[in-house]
Amino acid sequence: MTNTGASDARDRDTDGRARNARPRDGLGRPLPYGAEGVPRQAEGVVRTPDRTVAEAQALLAAGKPFHAHEVFEDAWKSGPRAERALWRGLAQLAVxxxxxxxxxxxxxxxxxxxxxxxxxxxxxxxxxxxxxxxxLAGLTRWARELAERVERGAEQGAGPVDPVAEAPRLGWEEVR
Structure with a gap:
């Protein structure tokens, strides 16, 4: 990808599609060009469902829910039609x-x-x-409880949540 540095120039891939090549932090926020960011998830990777879950779990445990969202998004876009709503829902939880x-x-x-x-x-x-x-039942419960705590915290002036401390465990035996 290239960028001329001009404000109207856009990063483009080899096919000319717009792609943002700016480095990102662990929560997916863009950093200035030249800054050191975290490695980004490759887009459009087709994984097995088990690999999707394992990679997403590792990213969540590392405090990188944005990157876990991208793994789930790949499954949502490339998986069987009957499972797309599941993967989309999991991507929404991560984001x-x-x-x-x-x-x-x-x-x-x-x-x-x-x-x-x-x-x-x-x-x-x-x-x-x-x-x-x-x-799935545990993840649903986790998400609803976290949503309540986030809203209560905002009302009380609390800051952002800790993505490592709040990360869900995806597996049956591991969910809090």
Missing amino acids: GLTHAARGNAVGGARLLRRGAGAVAAWEQERREDRPYGLD
């Missing part, structure tokens, strides 16, 4: 945690609830509560 960790309580709570609703609806429709070892 909800991202917003809460960035200090955006309103957006964080909204996305946590939206993701929880999507995951719960998928579980209820499919009557499958542990696909790929995921504890």
